[in-house]
């Protein structure tokens with residue numbers, strides 16, 4: 001953070017009173033927001049390449065996540081039975097509270113949200129859900145399958161509730177956490193389950209916005225149709241502190257999200273260190289050509305006569321995209337799978353509508369017609 005050049009330039013472009021207002025009212029807020037949200041981020045000064053400075057396991061660990069799952073190298077394990085996933089609607093105390101945490105949208109679950117079975121020794125209590133996505137459709141998930149990335153990845157984060165009474169205590173302990181990962185691919189059709197999240201994103205478009213109470217629902221609806229087929233490996237948190245405490249489950253079948261829904265997610269914002277970002281923009285602008293030293297901070301901070309915090313956010317905010325960590329080395333690990341036979345195509349898509357059936361309907365009459373023709377021809 002280099003606030004000095006910023007307010008120095010601000011003073012030139014605006015009245016002293018406005019500058020004073022800026023310093024007294026707004027600047028501490030920006031510094032606070034920056035400090036609060038950016039001890040690590042995905043790019044810039046505190047981007048992925050710097051994580052290890054404060055969180056040494058991120059670089060030193062050799063069981064890190066995410067990974068590229070090469071399906072032909074996975075090994076069948078019959079211990080990996082189907083999951084039980086529940087939120088019991090007979091206990092009306094359940095809550096799902098969504099907010100923009102400056103890096104993703106997080107949905108905290110409060111109440112009886114659990115997962116069990118699925119090869120887990122104990123029941124795990126679901127703490128929260130969050131998403132990872134990109135700016136491009138084929139570059140948004142954290143986990144890759146057969147060296148392919150998809151549009152978005154949902155993580156359902158749970159902790160061993162038999163051993164630990166809080167997620168914080170579990171987060172640094174081996175097998176303390178179990179995370180279910182669902183890969184999403186863009187489709188033309190809305191995924192109705194995701195409306196619960198995407199329709200509420202406008203209200204939490206910026207990190208400063210209040211949290212939003214969602215209607216508590218079973219988390220099963222976010223998963224693909226077939227949850228008996230999944231991959232399993234031991235890995236880490238994909239964000240600092242990168243603790244190697246996670247039993248990972250990645251479902252074989254991927255789910256779907258429409259372009260429209262994805263756009264609502266990409267319309268989220270985070271607030272960046274303004275001075276640093278402005279320098280980056282300048283570098284790009286003056287790329288090799290004449291090097292003007294003029295810092296357009298005044299432009300950045302608007303015309304300088306605003307003390308409206310929302311205006312300020314509009315000017316300092318950045319599109320929240322590419323909030324995923326690149327794949328890490330597998331090293332000595334084996335990825336297990338819950339099903340015997342690999343399918344030819346992996347992952348398998350949850351059918352978003354009847355598009356596949358309509359192709360079948362097209363194929364079938366032709367095949368039948370052809371067989372009938374052969375039969376008649378043989379008879380003749």
Ligand SMILES: *[C@@H]1O[C@H](CO)[C@@H](O)[C@H](O)[C@H]1NC(C)=O
Pocket residue numbers: 134139322
């Ligand atoms: C995917 O996005 C990341 C982060 O922006 C970038 O570094 C990488 O080159 C992209 N990969 C592809 C194949 O576009």
Ligand SMILES: *[C@@H]1O[C@H](CO)[C@@H](O)[C@H](O)[C@H]1NC(C)=O
Pocket residue numbers: 232233234334336
């Ligand atoms: C994860 O680690 C535990 C403890 O070392 C081990 O028992 C288990 O088999 C590992 N799971 C996988 C999927 O490798």
Ligand SMILES: *[C@@H]1O[C@H](CO)[C@@H](O)[C@H](O)[C@H]1NC(C)=O
Pocket residue numbers: 283284285287
């Ligand atoms: C400068 O321009 C070149 C080519 O036009 C481009 O490849 C490069 O990424 C630019 N650098 C910056 C900092 O924008």
Ligand SMILES: *[C@@H]1O[C@H](CO)[C@@H](O)[C@H](O)[C@H]1NC(C)=O
Pocket residue numbers: 303304305
């Ligand atoms: C102050 O803001 C108003 C709109 O809110 C704008 O029209 C005007 O140009 C601004 N004044 C200065 C000096 O930038």
